[in-house]
Amino acid sequence: MTDTALLDADLAEWGHDPHTHEEHQFLYVPLGRIVVTAEGAEHVIEGASGLWMPAGVEHSARFGPDALVIAEEFDAGENRLPYRAATAVEMTPLARRRLLARARSGDEGLGCPELFATLAALRGSRLPLPEPQSRIPRAVARELTVQPADPRTAAEWASVFFTSSTSLRRAFRSETGLAFTEWRTRLRLNLSLDLLAKGNLVGAVAARVGFTSANGYILAFRRHFGETPGAYLARHCPGGPFDVQLQDS
Incomplete structure (x- = not known):
């Protein structure tokens, strides 16, 4: 499912x-x-x-x-x-x-x-991303924060830590309220904001945070933020270096 x-x-x-x-x-x-x-x-x-x-x-x-x-x-x-x-x-x-x-x-x-x-006054520039609390999910989350483009699935991460994929998925859901893949997507999108604000092209940002294509990244960004990366940054950071480099619409 x-x-x-x-x-x-x-x-x-x-x-x-x-x-x-x-x-x-x-x-x-x-x-x-x-x-x-x-x-x-x-x-x-x-x-x-x-x-x-x-x-x-x-x-x-x-x-x-x-x-x-x-x-x-x-x-x-x-x-x-x-x-x-x-x-x-x-x-x-x-x-x-x-x-x-x-x-x-x-x-x-x-x-x-x-x-x-x-x-x-609450912060709205990032997607809410609760941190897992138990040992194995927290270790996976920390690894992904350092290397968000790591493509390993929940099953592959589970094998690294000698647990079952069911246990790992259940822990992410119960401790963060998010499925493992949704948690990882939100992490990647949050990390992408700083890269975009520094003027990196959408395609390069998508690859660095783990999306297989720029289109896939733009679709995920629009689904979670309600607009494209360029529109989002133009609204939150007008006049930044990304204005003339983003090609996302």
Whole structure:
């Protein structure tokens, strides 16, 4: 079964059809997981990450059977959001505490300025990537961080550490919330951002982080970030050296 099929199997047959909000919305899932689709990109949201949905962006959602979703809305006229597209961000302990405290209080009004400031400051330039905690998955993760282009499969990594591929895959899923291949893809994409910002061509970046083709890299980048590498960097780092070198559209 593919990783996408495994993810689909974890999701209940319920959610929201495509729609928009007049307010900015922040989604956090302290229990379970949801998948939000916006502008052709899928965002898997669970405990280690949150999602900003700017006002007016059409999106749909699928929810896991045990998903607990916290949705905070902020007036778009009073709160300036640093994102124009749906953006996944890494949660911090402070952000989690404030969201959970507000949920426990039962306050259903538009989010307060202090909460907006906390959430708007979360880092969105990288994909959320929880680190495995047990010995073997952590060792594999460290090896891949140094050599992201290493092509070995989960089964091949498992043989290196004298364990089963099933155990290794299960450990990645339980400790990071991500399948092994999805974790590796996110690592490669995160590492590619610095290479792109230094002016490297897309094809060279794709090869250095482990993609077999530039097209495959661009498709993965668009799926996870919602835009091409060139568009992403033009938005986050305008005027950088990549402006005249990227050929990705």
